[in-house]
Amino acid sequence: MWLKPEEILLKNAFKLWVTENDNEYFVLQRRRGYGEGGGGLTGLLVGTLDTVLDSTSKVAPYRILHHTPDSQVYWSIACGVTKEEIVQHWDWLQQNIMRTLSVFDSSEDITSFVQGKIRGLIAEEGKTSLVLEDDPEKFREALLRFEKWFELPPEEKLVTYYSCSYWKGKVPCQGWLYLSTNFLCFYSYLLGAEVKLVISWDEIWRLEKTTNVILTESIHVLAHGEDHYFSMLLHLNETFVIMEQLADYSIKRLFDKEAFKGEPALSDPLQITKRGLEAHAKSAQFRTFFRLPKEENLLEVHESFLWVPFSHFNTLGKICLSENYLCFASQDGSQCHIIIPMREVKWICEKKKDSRALTVCVRGKRALRFSEVRDYQRLANTIRSRCGISASPQHSASTEVTCECQSLINHFEDNPEDVTLMVGQKDSSKAVSTEALMTVFHPQDVENLDPKMLKEKMKEQSWNIHFSEYGRGTSMFFTRKTRDLIVRGVPEALRGELWMLFSGAVNDMATHPGYYTELVEQSLGTSTLATDEIERDLHRSLPEHPAFQSDTGISALRRVLTAYAYRNPKIGYCQAMNILTSVLLLYAKEEEAFWLLVAVCERMLPDYFNRRIIGALVDQAVFEDLIRENLPQLVEHMTDLSFFSSVSLSWFLTLFISVLPIESAVNVVDCFFYDGIKAILQLGLAVLDYNMEALISCHDDAEAVTILNKFFDSVTNKDSPLPPTVQQASVGNNDKASHLNVDISELIREAYEKYGNIRLEEVESSRKRNKLCVIQTLEDTTKQNVIRVVSQEVKFNASHLDELYNLFKRQHFRSCYWTMQSPALLHHDPSLAYLEQYQLGFQQFSVLFTLLEPWTFCATKSTLSLWVFRLIDENQDGLINFKEFCCALDTLYYGSFTNKLKFLFKLHLPPGDLVTLCFSFLAFDLPEDGVIRKSPERGIITPESKKITEGKVDLQAYLKQWQNEILKKEETIKDLPRINQTQFIQFSKTLYNIFHGDPEEESLYRAVAHVTSLLLRMEEVGRRLQEPSSPPDFAKLASPSAAEESSTEEVQWSFSFEQVLASLLNEPAIVSFFERPVDIQTKLGQAKVAQLKLKANK
Secondary structure, three states: OEEEEEEEOHHHHOOOEEEEEEOOOEEEEEEOOOOOOOOHHHHHHHHHHHHHOOOHHHOOOEEEEEOOOOOOOEEEEEEEOOHHHHHHHHHHHHHHOHHHHOOOOOHHHHHHHHHHHHHHHHHHHOOOOOOOOOOHHHHHHHHHHHHHHHOOOOOOOEEEEEEEEEEEOOEEEEEEEEEEOOEEEEEEEEOOEEEEEEEEHHHEEEEEEEOOOOOOOEEEEEEOOEEEEEEOOOOHHHHHHHHHHHHHHHHHHHHOOOOOOOOHHHHOHHHOOHHHHHHHHHHHHHHHHHOOOOOOOOOEEEEEEEEEOOOOEEEEEEEEEOOOEEEEEEOOOOOEEEEEEHHHEEEEEEOOOOOOOEEEEEOOOEEEEEEOOOOHHHHHHHHHHHHOOOOOOOOOHHHHHHHHHHHHHHHHHHOHHHHHHHHOOOOOOOOOOOOOHHHHHOOOOOOOOOHHHHHHHHHHHHHHHHHHHHOOOOOOEEEHHHHHHHHHOOOHHHHHHHHHHHHOHHHHHHHOOOHHHHHHHHHOOOOOHHHHHHHHHHHHOOOOOHHHHOHHHHHHHHHHHHHHHHHOOOOOOOOOHHHHHHHHHHHOOHHHHHHHHHHHHHHHOOOOOOOOOHHHHHHHHHHHHHHHHHOHHHHHHOOOOHHHHHHOHHHHHHOOOOOOOHHHHHHHHHHHHHHOHHHHHHHHHHHHHHOHHHHHHOOOHHHHHHHHHHHHHHEEOOOOOOOOOOOOOOOOHHHHHHOOOEEHHHHHHHHHHHHOOOOHHHHHHHHHHHHHHHHHHHHHHHHHHHHHHHHOOOOOOHHHHHHHHHHHHHHHHHHHHOOOOOHHHHOOOOOOOHHHOOEEOHHHHHHHHHHHOOOOOOOOHHHHHHHHHHHHOOOOOOOEEHHHHHHHHHHHHHOOHHHHHHHHHHHOOOOOOHHHHHHHHHOOOOOOOOOOOEOOOOOEOOHHHHHHHHOOOOHHHHHHHHHHHHHOOOOOHHHOOOEEHHHHHHHHHHHHHHHOOOOOHHHHHHHHHHHHHHHHHHHHHHHHHHOOOOOOOHHHHOOHHHHHHHOOOOOOOEEOHHHHHHHHHOOHHHHHHHHOOOOHHHHHHHHHHHHOOOOOOO
16 A cells, blocks of 8 residues: 655665665565565564564565665655555556656655655545544554454454553463454464454453553453453553444444434444544433433534523533534533523624623523633534524524414413314324323312422422522523422422423424324324233223323323334333333323433433343343442342342332332432433432341342332322322331331432432443443343254254354344345344344355355355255245254254255255246345335235234234144155256256265266166156157266256156155265265354455445
């Protein structure tokens, strides 16, 4: 490759380089120890220097230098890994540069021209892939090393690289760490000892920073049961963060099948850069902190002071700007922060240049004054352009339009009956409810002045005072005082409004007017597995509450859950969503409850509500870490903390709603919407701490569960204004006397006082660390389940099945490594059973089958792979699962002579013609979205099955299918149809291909010719008995080419499998060939090495 011209001193390189070719202006050199005459002591020393030292020489064994006759200075302009590559550069210089140089008069002009030309070539090459790198020149060198040392497919994208030490045992190896999109790689070469390590991100179990006696600070990677330590990194924290981001990106892309459609920096795995990963991480942190929609990205950050009116001073912090929001957070992140939607901004005003200040005016006659903004003019212009307002403070046309929209919104808020008319539905059971259920079923009595109502009024007054000081609505200041009010409890009348504000759902609803109504209309009447589950759980959702004993509450709950399942089919409906949504509907309007559910499922509790509840399992692992850190006494007594994981699952999934009375649980939900998962973790620790002595004294898990259940039954809310008919009755009423009542407000306050120092950043870091282990544990469980099922069908032992599964899974991932449009992604269905989570399309199957086939086929490998694929793909969905793959290999490796022959015979049955087969697979009529959808019988959707899928799912069809599979009789050789002459000719060719390259090839060929001749004689004799004819030329018909010619004649003939089997059994050479054992372990080892080096199939 071309290099940025760099001056070198040739006299220091006489002993390390050998001149291969030179002329008046250029020198081509080879590194000693490479090429002819390489090796020996020189090769060892040079190889060690090349690995340890950071210079161009350690990369490429060939280089080209530029010089002029009257100068002692040389310039490196090109390098190459192979001689062919460097010779190509040399020839280009000879043809394009040498003639031009003769026109220059001075050496300086020659050197200047050469340097300019080389820089132009580099710039031209770097316009595509290297344009986003910080230092394209160094990155080009690193990329060359990466490709040379690891021989990965050329599609693999190198993200960054670092110099470090890798600890192999107790000895450190100095080398280079390379981080690419799909792999972590390390290379070291010291005095002949080469260390090469390649680990794919999807195979890592643990990734963490560690310290011990020997290693002051290092990065620990656990993969395949082996520990790897990397130390002596100059930028260890930066390296770890990039590794964490790549591992997380790999998990989301490969396991969760996330496409990153809204994030251009991550949507193409071929274009991933360090800068893109950093931007993605900052945007994710920005969205999490400010509770913004997932479409928002952090665009600009400005340091500034913000005038805080309630404190009467300027607070230092950062302005964070995204596409639709202007946010500010104080320096410590907890003193105050504010979120300003761009839609709320009315105008911008800059002050004098000396102050570098600007004022942002928002709706509600409020203004925010930012000062000491370094680039305040550009910030002001950016905000104006995004808000669509002019530089003048006067009302522009866009402002008038916005005010008109606002007046319309205010009209519908004042006249809720008009909102019902907007929905366009007359039936009250289908119309969207415009009131919170608590207001309908428990309206507050204004004249009631009992102590609880008086305290409730005092709470409302406290919040009204807070609103007057800190603002109300989307532009409210979030401060410590806000949290203090939350801990004391939110008034019933303000709960829905504050939940919407703290969760960010208010912004979702404001930017999607009418969206929920459309979803309700579209999802109305649909029948899916999710809707069936929703109907089953509707009456289990807070059944003791009057709101859900009536059709009003049940209908609203049905609409919200069905609309969300329609919006997000990846999640659909999961248990615990009904309990959570019920509570949301009590305090929020129906549309608000929907957007609150969106905020919880898609932002605040990611990956909680899916088939594997990965998010909840991850947070349980985080909870275990916090128990070890904060409750050492409990850890000493209960060394196995998995008990707490099992008992706390419902705490996380339902936010304590399922274990606490409803009047107490809503206080927990208040804290959750303000502080996120941190509030649930804190409360969990407080619950265990409160019951510490009782838990330590218990003898078994059942006793511990009983203790916790009694505790939850004793939790009350002494300030709740709800009547006894609404409050939940405690399950353990008979045992209440043995347990003192605990007030929920006191419990929450204690949780904040003792464990409020838990930082959200630490929780997120722990989530990332534990997610790897949780994912791999689930994957390992899936593998064991699959192997247990498949082992009953095949003769492979458990060890071989384990390796086969790893190869199969890696081949599946290979189809996803370098593209977002692979069949594996397009056909992914998370509702499938574990046996079919990983499947291969034809291209992936063909590659893996070629690596593992027991016989060495010749030119027609792809043809045979296509036939095998068609044969074992029984449901004709274009995908092969692991069981189908193993059953086919089991027949070829361990099947009897008869079974192997039957397998080959069936390959040539109709449609065995290659043209027909290619057309059916390669020209398949796909739907517009490119996805082959499956019927309930797991086949391609047919008109009959389409009726089933469009209507209610017919469970009887499933039961009948399972019964047929159980009663299915084993296929006998008599069930096989006859093959015609064309198919028989192709069958003979397949046998010739199988025998190609075998030591007994000649005798096997003669045996096949003899069998062919014998079968033709038998067929001819049979035909003569029925219709006499002239005797054929058997010797001529024995050869495949001649037989093919004879197939064009009018005389048609065919053979049964029994005839073919009987004829082949008379040939000992053929029988011994098929009965010869094949070493599967060797094949597996070779496939494992070769799999990564194969070119990627997109």
